[in-house]
Amino acid sequence: MGGDTGTAVTMKTLAERLGVSVTTISNAYSKPDRLSTELREQILAEAKLAGYCGPNAAGRALRSGRNDVCGFLFGGELAEAFADPYTVAFLAGLSESVERFGASVLLLRAPHEGEETEAQLLQRAAIDAIVTCSPTSDHPGMQAVAARGVRVVGAQNSDSGDWVTINDTKAGRLVGKHLDRLGHRRIAVIVPGHVPEGEVVELPADGSTCSRFAAERIRGLREKLPDATITVVSAGWKPKQAGRLAAAHVLDAQDRPTAVVAMSDALALGVWDAARERGLTPGRDLSIVGFDDIPDAGFVGLTTVRQPITDKGRLAGRLAMDPDYPQRQITLPIQLVVRSSTGPAPKN
Amino acid sequence: MGGDTGTAVTMKTLAERLGVSVTTISNAYSKPDRLSTELREQILAEAKLAGYCGPNAAGRALRSGRNDVCGFLFGGELAEAFADPYTVAFLAGLSESVERFGASVLLLRAPHEGEETEAQLLQRAAIDAIVTCSPTSDHPGMQAVAARGVRVVGAQNSDSGDWVTINDTKAGRLVGKHLDRLGHRRIAVIVPGHVPEGEVVELPADGSTCSRFAAERIRGLREKLPDATITVVSAGWKPKQAGRLAAAHVLDAQDRPTAVVAMSDALALGVWDAARERGLTPGRDLSIVGFDDIPDAGFVGLTTVRQPITDKGRLAGRLAMDPDYPQRQITLPIQLVVRSSTGPAPKN
DNA sequence: ATCGTTGACTTTATCGATCAACACGGAGGT
DNA sequence: ACCTCCGTGTTGATCGATAAAGTCAACGAT
Numbered sequence: 001m002g003g004d005t006g007t008a009v010t011m012k013t014l015a016e017r018l019g020v021s022v023t024t025i026s027n028a029y030s031k032p033d034r035l036s037t038e039l040r041e042q043i044l045a046e047a048k049l050a051g052y053c054g055p056n057a058a059g060r061a062l063r064s065g066r067n068d069v070c071g072f073l074f075g076g077e078l079a080e081a082f083a084d085p086y087t088v089a090f091l092a093g094l095s096e097s098v099e100r101f102g103a104s105v106l107l108l109r110a111p112h113e114g115e116e117t118e119a120q121l122l123q124r125a126a127i128d129a130i131v132t133c134s135p136t137s138d139h140p141g142m143q144a145v146a147a148r149g150v151r152v153v154g155a156q157n158s159d160s161g162d163w164v165t166i167n168d169t170k171a172g173r174l175v176g177k178h179l180d181r182l183g184h185r186r187i188a189v190i191v192p193g194h195v196p197e198g199e200v201v202e203l204p205a206d207g208s209t210c211s212r213f214a215a216e217r218i219r220g221l222r223e224k225l226p227d228a229t230i231t232v233v234s235a236g237w238k239p240k241q242a243g244r245l246a247a248a249h250v251l252d253a254q255d256r257p258t259a260v261v262a263m264s265d266a267l268a269l270g271v272w273d274a275a276r277e278r279g280l281t282p283g284r285d286l287s288i289v290g291f292d293d294i295p296d297a298g299f300v301g302l303t304t305v306r307q308p309i310t311d312k313g314r315l316a317g318r319l320a321m322d323p324d325y326p327q328r329q330i331t332l333p334i335q336l337v338v339r340s341s342t343g344p345a346p347k348n
Numbered sequence: 349m350g351g352d353t354g355t356a357v358t359m360k361t362l363a364e365r366l367g368v369s370v371t372t373i374s375n376a377y378s379k380p381d382r383l384s385t386e387l388r389e390q391i392l393a394e395a396k397l398a399g400y401c402g403p404n405a406a407g408r409a410l411r412s413g414r415n416d417v418c419g420f421l422f423g424g425e426l427a428e429a430f431a432d433p434y435t436v437a438f439l440a441g442l443s444e445s446v447e448r449f450g451a452s453v454l455l456l457r458a459p460h461e462g463e464e465t466e467a468q469l470l471q472r473a474a475i476d477a478i479v480t481c482s483p484t485s486d487h488p489g490m491q492a493v494a495a496r497g498v499r500v501v502g503a504q505n506s507d508s509g510d511w512v513t514i515n516d517t518k519a520g521r522l523v524g525k526h527l528d529r530l531g532h533r534r535i536a537v538i539v540p541g542h543v544p545e546g547e548v549v550e551l552p553a554d555g556s557t558c559s560r561f562a563a564e565r566i567r568g569l570r571e572k573l574p575d576a577t578i579t580v581v582s583a584g585w586k587p588k589q590a591g592r593l594a595a596a597h598v599l600d601a602q603d604r605p606t607a608v609v610a611m612s613d614a615l616a617l618g619v620w621d622a623a624r625e626r627g628l629t630p631g632r633d634l635s636i637v638g639f640d641d642i643p644d645a646g647f648v649g650l651t652t653v654r655q656p657i658t659d660k661g662r663l664a665g666r667l668a669m670d671p672d673y674p675q676r677q678i679t680l681p682i683q684l685v686v687r688s689s690t691g692p693a694p695k696n
Numbered sequence: 697a698t699c700g701t702t703g704a705c706t707t708t709a710t711c712g713a714t715c716a717a718c719a720c721g722g723a724g725g726t
Numbered sequence: 727a728c729c730t731c732c733g734t735g736t737t738g739a740t741c742g743a744t745a746a747a748g749t750c751a752a753c754g755a756t
Contacts, residue, residue, distance in 0.1 A: 010712060021736050026714060035734065053497030057474035058409035059712030062741050067406065068472060069454065078453075079440030082430055092427030095455060104469055105426075105455045106417065107443060121452055124416060126405035126474055149401030358742060369706045374744060383704065407742030410711050 009052040018046055029055050061126060068103040070094070070320050071127035073145060075110040075134030076237050084239060084266055085294035086309055090133050090155065093313025101321035103128070110134060110142050119144055129153065129320035133313075153319045155312060156213050164315040164330040168213045171305045172220020174336040175289050178303070179221075179259050183345040184287060185228045188250040188257040189218055190243055190267050194234040197241070200249045203232040214263055217291070221261065231257065243270020251278055251286070258287060258345040265290035265297045265304055272300065272341075287342040301340035308332050357400040366394055377403050409474060416451040418442070418668045419475040421493060423458040423482030424585050432587060432614055433642035434657055438481050438503065441661025449669035451476070458482060458490050467492055477501065477668035481661075501667045503660060504561050512663040512678040516561045519653045520568020522684040523637050526651070527569075527607050531693040532635060533576045536598040536605040537566055538591055538615050542582040545589070548597045551580040562611055565639070569609065579605065591618020599626055599634070606635060606693040613638035613645045613652055620648065620689075635690040649688035656680050 015022045020043070027034040028043040047054075061067045072094060074081040081087045095105045106127055111118035122144055129151040134142060145152055154163040179187065191214040195201045203209050207218035210232065222230060235246040243262055250257055251274060262268035268290030272282055280286045283301070290297060293306035315330055363370045368391070375382040376391040395402075409415045420442060422429040429435045443453045454475055459466035470492055477499040482490060493500055502511040527535065539562040543549045551557050555566035558580065570578060583594040591610055598605055599622060610616035616638030620630055628634045631649070638645060641654035663678055 054471045056712050057472055058406055061406035062410050063714040078443040082436035082439055088430035091430055095426040107453045123402045124405055404742050411744040
């Protein structure tokens with residue numbers, strides 16, 4: 001079979017063999033309507049016979065200027081990305097819409113400081129656009145993207161550029177209002193990041209050192225809970241563990257909060273564990289609120305602010321692949337979903 | 349800032365500007381030891397100033413012949429891939445090792461029949477190698493990979509080519525022996541695939557129509573359970589749902605099996621649901637066995653055959669990225685993990 | 697004084713495909 | 727009979743970078 005000499009078959013060799021021009025071969029693959037059906041069929045058949053594997057991707061990309069690839073930048077190890085339901089749902093939407101544009105998704109990890117290899121990976125990736133889906137836009141090394149020179153779509157608020165996100169201040173207000181009505185006055189907020197694994201840190205209660213999305217949510221929260229005591233804690237990037245650790249910190253403190261607001265459901269589930277370990281029943285002894293509404297939230301009965309994660313991914317993909325899409329900054333609707341994890345503040 | 353005219357900055361323009369050759373610029377980025385440190389620094393600085401974003405990926409790929417990308421081919425919708433713990437664990441290992449080779453992972457979906465777009469996506473992808481991680485190697489359209497002309501690494505047994513997998517016959521024997529000792533004589537086997545979502549089909553009990561890995565496991569099972577009645581059922585690709593549906597089918601039949609062997613833990617968890625719905629306690633009224641040992645298996649107490657999934661991904665990545673790695677066909681160790689989901693066959 | 701080496705760049709020739717512009721033969725209008 | 731248009735293909739330039747081979751000065755060894 002495959003009667004060639006062993007060297008790679010290229011359009012040129014195939015063209016010589018068939019006595020047609022290279023362009024015609026190219027058209028046979030990429031623009032079927034530019035040549036007669038018979039000729040196309042013949043070319044395709046001969047190509048298979050000669051062992052030609054179709055147009056070389058790099059050549060095509062170079063000349064055409066398109067890679068048909070959308071980068072997905074995750075601010076952590078990729079293994080974690082897959083373990084996080086939020087990210088998974090986002091990726092599902094993203095890949096669906098990217099696929100619709102005839103492109104695929106390339107997984108990239110945001111380089112941390114000093115990680116030369118990862119930075120180069122990002123640098124070298126043949127992509128047309130990049131979608132960032134990190135909990136925070138100021139994740140260490142996330143700036144490296146800017147230097148890349150491709151279209152960037154963020155999944156979080158920022159002043160400029162393309163993004164698709166939710167109104168975080170409003171999200172915070174929704175939670176604040178809910179907790180206020182229930183009478184909560186001592187509240188802990190758990191945010192992702194800030195410290196290496198295993199450590200816990202208490203942050204300024206105004207959210208000034210937090211990433212933007214967290215700061216805005218905290219702002220909304222405070223608006224509706226003007227006379228509440230709010231503590232902000234962080235315990236690293238790995239959500240479940242961080243949630244558990246941070247919650248442990250605040251629950252073992254002097255004036256234990258009556259409600260914990262976690263910046264994601266994944267974090268909230270960690271809080272859940274910590275509560276359980278201390279014999280506290282969520283919704284009765286301790287109110288827990290999350291954000292996102294991942295499937296597990298419904299399963300355990302977590303009160304949360306729902307956002308259309310998969311749609312977010314879909315839209316991010318569209319913005320990334322279609323530079324002409326008019327609306328470049330999209331705010332998606334949110335909704336407070338009250339479940340059993342919140343209840344009246346215990347009388348103390 | 350960025351003092352150029354607006355046209356893209358390329359190595360050529362940068363070279364002219366600096367009065368050095370293009371190659372020198374190239375070397376400044378790719379082979380730091382081939383030019384003096386000062387010149388390199390100067391070039392890099394000037395590059396930033398000029399708004400040059402580093403070597404163009406397509407150009408590099410074309411000339412060098414390497415893309416530094418490893419394709420990951422999943423036999424289903426990508427959203428499912430992320431939902432499946434097995435795949436997630438595999439991807440974690442894969443991306444870790446691929447990254448070590450300075451490459452990234454490109455997500456691809458195996459084209460089903462008639463899916464032109466997806467087939468072209470696979471065709472056009474700029475990849476150096478591809479790792480397939482489908483439950484079966486005969487997944488519809490999986491053959492399209494062969495035509496791609498790149499190195500293929502399978503995560504399942506096949507006669508030729510590169511692969512990393514487990515000894516499926518042995519895995520089957522482990523389960524067979526275990527069930528035999530417990531006295532089970534009516535056994536249902538649930539395999540993935542075969543029918544569209546929502547349908548259930550009963551297959552030849554010798555596994556002859558099953559995908560290879562399933563056939564081998566069934567063979568091992570039969571070896572150790574020579575006088576048992578074995579039924580083989582399938583209910584599509586989506587594991588949890590398929591498991592539940594297939595289990596429903598066999599559990600509602602006349603001579604209900606005393607044990608169900610599912611070809612993956614994800615399937616087994618579906619079986620679990622079906623059992624529960626019928627008031628059957630796993631391990632007492634119905635024995636359930638899975639394969640893989642995903643985290644949830646330990647959580648619910650599922651007896652399963654453990655395989656090192658993440659290592660599998662890691663090794664697949666290595667085979668994919670390193671053509672000189674000597675061992676091209678790797679069999680990983682497995683181990684029966686007995687938990688509470690199996691017990692003596694009920695007396696009837 | 698000659699030669700072989702090394703370091704630091706440069707020159708030249710592609711890599712494989714696509715695009716823009718042009719050529720050519722026949723159909724259709726005037 | 728002449729001109730235009732259309733369906734089909736062709737030619738030549740070009741995308742941006744890298745490999746391989748070449749140049750040239752400086753230097754130590756013989």
